[in-house]
Amino acid sequence: MTMTNGDTEQDARAAEVTEFPYVTVTTQASGIHPSTARLVAVDVLTFNEDGEIGEEFHAVLNPGSDPGPRHYHGLSHEEVAEGQRFSQVLRTLDRLLDDRTLIVHNAPRVWGFIVSEARRTMNAAARSNRSRGRGRGRGRRRRQRVGHVPKPAAIVDTLATARRQRIVLEDTRLAALALVLKVDAESPVATVERARLPEHETTRELNDMLIDVYFALRDNGELCITTPAELRADRFGLQRSHVRVDAVEVPRPHPNPGTHIAGGNLKRGMEVVIAPEVETDPDVLIEAALKAQLVYSEKLTRTTSLVVCNETSDLRGKAMHAARKGIPLLTDAEFLAAVAKMGTKSQNQRS
Known part of the structure; x- marks a missing residue:
């Protein structure tokens, strides 16, 4: 050959x-x-x-x-x-x-x-x-590659x-x-x-x-x-996972019940923000939130119900703003446990 x-x-x-x-x-x-x-x-x-x-x-x-x-x-x-x-x-x-x-x-x-x-x-x-292809006659330039x-x-x-x-x-x-x-x-x-x-x-x-x-x-x-292949641009052009970009666009079927009360149960429709300072893959946390009919948001606002963050001191970024606004912080483990509790509660109600 x-x-x-x-x-x-x-x-x-x-x-x-x-x-x-x-x-x-x-x-x-x-x-x-x-x-x-x-x-x-x-x-x-x-x-x-x-x-x-x-x-x-x-x-x-x-x-x-x-x-x-x-x-x-x-x-x-x-x-x-x-x-x-x-x-x-x-x-x-x-x-x-x-x-x-x-x-x-x-x-x-x-x-x-x-x-x-x-x-x-x-x-x-x-x-x-x-535009070159629409030209006529001789003198066409080569296609750009x-x-x-x-x-x-x-x-x-x-x-x-x-x-x-x-x-x-x-x-x-x-x-x-x-x-x-x-x-x-x-x-x-x-x-x-x-x-x-x-x-x-x-x-x-x-x-x-x-x-x-x-x-x-x-x-x-x-x-x-x-x-x-696992990434695509969000509205800012940042390349994030499909899970994360899709989560922002999910419809909100339930009204937001407001700020989460520390020690209380999570409720459907609560708006969750995930800070960068977590040990668990954020996609896992986002998928858990959506499965529990919570709402995921990239941006922390006055409608945010809770922020998932593993740092408890020297707060910065989203966690710092949450603390200033009186929005509770849950670690990733606490959040997943609270989501699991929502599922258990729903099963008990059905039975």
Whole structure:
């Protein structure tokens, strides 16, 4: 059998993936939500079980829109203006990410930006190709082939892993987690000296650190792993599980009975918010809530009945706001027990 160039290229790439099966990605963006912000920089490192680096890639990206404040990502407006379009780097990202285990810190956000930018690029290319196809006569330009949404074999989220492993974080940034894990890292607190460093240097430093954090977490316990097929964008463009996104859209058949009373029973229609600081997979908690005819909400509001959170001191985020509003907190174990009690009560009533 004669080997074609395509076969040779596929075999060579398969060998690269086998030799360096992992890839870390660290991004810089103009804001926090992929639906409204844009990527301005991306850094990629492939590596193996020994932590040896295979390929390195870094690009400053010009989104063609407001890049946001320099202190947020370390790039001046002039540097962003000189950057590449995402369409120019997508095929490189495809080659580096496809079939590898992708490690990121805060997967909903980082993977959300990658998917959002890829789809935006692909849609723009499709529109351009359709307009070319309507042209007549000679001189038509070639169709654009910009690549596809990357297809990693799996996605490991180091932030979610830290929470599942009950690692207490006063600061959720990667460097703060590294310090807790005794990984060599500088404080994440901003300094004048660090602000003067070029973006490619600080982003690469974080991406290198991500490799060490991944190995430390893997040695410490179970990793939080998902696949692209299990995720989709929520209304903010964050890539979350189908369970989580669907739960927000479920109709509310029962009126909200109000705030849960500590020590009392849960009631159908109560609105439940789940804080990030839980040990149980949030999808398990969400499914339990829906099965008990409770209502799941991403956002804490005046209609919230209770918040599931395992932290009881040094509260932050949703748990802190709940405490201020007088909304009770239940640990994941307490919540699941209360849900089970609802089921037992219903069975007793029927019998």
